[in-house]
Amino acid sequence: xxxxxxxxxxxxxxxxxxxxxxxxxxxxxxxxxxxxxxxxxxxxxxxxxxxxxxxxxxxxxxxxxxxxxxxxxxxxxxxxxxxxxxxxxxxxxxxxxxxxxxxxxxxxxxxxxx
Amino acid sequence: xxxxxxxxxxxxxxxxxxxxxxxxxxxxxxxxxxxxxxxxxxxxxxxxxxxxxxxxxxxxxxxxxxxxxxxxxxxxxxxxxxxxxxxxxxxxxxxxxxxxxxxxxxxxxxxxxxx
Numbered sequence: 001x002x003x004x005x006x007x008x009x010x011x012x013x014x015x016x017x018x019x020x021x022x023x024x025x026x027x028x029x030x031x032x033x034x035x036x037x038x039x040x041x042x043x044x045x046x047x048x049x050x051x052x053x054x055x056x057x058x059x060x061x062x063x064x065x066x067x068x069x070x071x072x073x074x075x076x077x078x079x080x081x082x083x084x085x086x087x088x089x090x091x092x093x094x095x096x097x098x099x100x101x102x103x104x105x106x107x108x109x110x111x112x113x114x
Numbered sequence: 115x116x117x118x119x120x121x122x123x124x125x126x127x128x129x130x131x132x133x134x135x136x137x138x139x140x141x142x143x144x145x146x147x148x149x150x151x152x153x154x155x156x157x158x159x160x161x162x163x164x165x166x167x168x169x170x171x172x173x174x175x176x177x178x179x180x181x182x183x184x185x186x187x188x189x190x191x192x193x194x195x196x197x198x199x200x201x202x203x204x205x206x207x208x209x210x211x212x213x214x215x216x217x218x219x220x221x222x223x224x225x226x227x228x229x
Contacts, residue, residue, distance in 0.1 A: 036220075041223075042223070043220040043222040045220070101170070104156035107155070107156050
């Protein structure tokens with residue numbers, strides 16, 4: 001069975017600081033991994049995805065994530081936080097079967113202070 | 115166009131009411147999903163439609179009744195709900211071909227309050 005663990009339910013950074021949101025997965029097959037962002041009272045927006053190929057994945061809004069198989073990790077980073085980055089972030093893994101649901105982590109709330 | 119639309123944006127209903135939530139996408143996706151999300155929690159899967167047929171029902175109470183009239187539309191009919199059903203209801207869609215799985219695109223959600 002596949003699962004996702006997001007370390008830290010709440011991360012606080014200062015504007016301009018590095019953002020690091022941690023995600024570890026468990027999968028018996030090559031995983032497909034996603035990061036979604038959810039702003040207050042909105043739906044989920046896809047930030048980036050890893051399926052195959054290059055392990056460093058670039059997404060929207062300056063975010064990127066690196067797939068590390070040896071560490072079973074897919075951490076999300078952004079070099080310089082902006083106030084507008086404050087939101088809920090979800091890491092998700094695909095069950096590798098079309099038409100089934102993503103498996104989400106519990107989410108990390110990112111706060112950005114000025 | 116990667117847009118999934120949902121109506122209404124907000125809905126307040128009594129426990130004896132009947133209402134429906136609507137979801138629409140024009141990306142040619144043949145899988146559509148309903149999720150329920152409580153505050154500060156990840157989305158919980160309720161139903162999956164694949165090629166307009168219900169493929170997954172996550173033991174959802176019968177007061178929630180999904181419908182997929184065509185490949186672009188997904189409805190969720192609500193009847194005799196309980197206050198604990200108050201939540202954000204999210205619709206999503208994705209391609210259905212074979213593996214690998216494709217990412218899901220989410221709508222903005224319907225904020226449901228049951229009084």
